Amino acid sequence: MAGRATHQTLSVLVENRSGVLARVSSLFARRGYNIISLAVAPTDDPAFSRITIVIDIETTSVEQITKQLFKLVNVVKITELDPADSVERELLLATVNAAGDNRSQVVELVDLFNGKIEDVGYDTLTVMLAGEPARLDDLEELLRPYGITDLQRTGRVALPRLERQAPRLRNVTGKAS
Incomplete structure (x- = not known):
């Protein structure tokens, strides 16, 4: 299918606590989800960090990933970012x-x-x-x-x-x- 996007960007707001990134990346590893790109840094509020994850959606369902991420206790909000609107x-x-x-x-x-x-x-x-x-x-x-x-x-x-x-x-x- 020509022109079909193969990547999806997720913006994940998490509590800024030790081990949160390890839990997120561990979830991806356990499930066999492929991460194309990963960046993390604190937000303007030092209590929170934003993890930007670009995932391969040819091998993984975005819906399945977001459901799994929301199960992690320190995840506050997940936003799917459309490249045209971000x-x-x-x-x-x-x-x-x-x-x-x-x-x-x-x-x-x-x-x-x-x-x-x-x-x-x-x-x-x-x-x-x-x-x-x-x-x-x-x-x-x-x-x-x-x-x-x-x-x-x-x-x-x-x-x-x-x-x-x-x-x-x-x-x-x-x-x-």
Whole structure:
């Protein structure tokens, strides 16, 4: 089936206590669920953390996963994030061969993606790009012919998109306009 999504992003709000991440990842391991990406950090309230999990839905039912997650005592809320209605970002660090003429080509390519050169070696560069996961995929693919010697990507983080409708305004008589 062309165009069918094979991944689903879950935003899981949990109590910020030791062992919670271990229990969540253990649940996935016991059930044989495949995690594509995992990121966790405290929220604006230090009592809670947000775990962003990207799962493979070709081998697993999202409904089954959410039911299992809700059984964990420290899980407060689970939100399924639709990529069209959420902001998803990731970070890529890559060390790339960049000797001679290749150096300027790699620098130009990174500049085109609005990335940064984070470290410079004699014949290598470490580059950084933060953005949408598909954009990182594109840069990674274009850097491969130069030779990637080290690559690290963070787990995806995501939040729902904000409401875009302005509240109704009232005129000076107090009636809705």
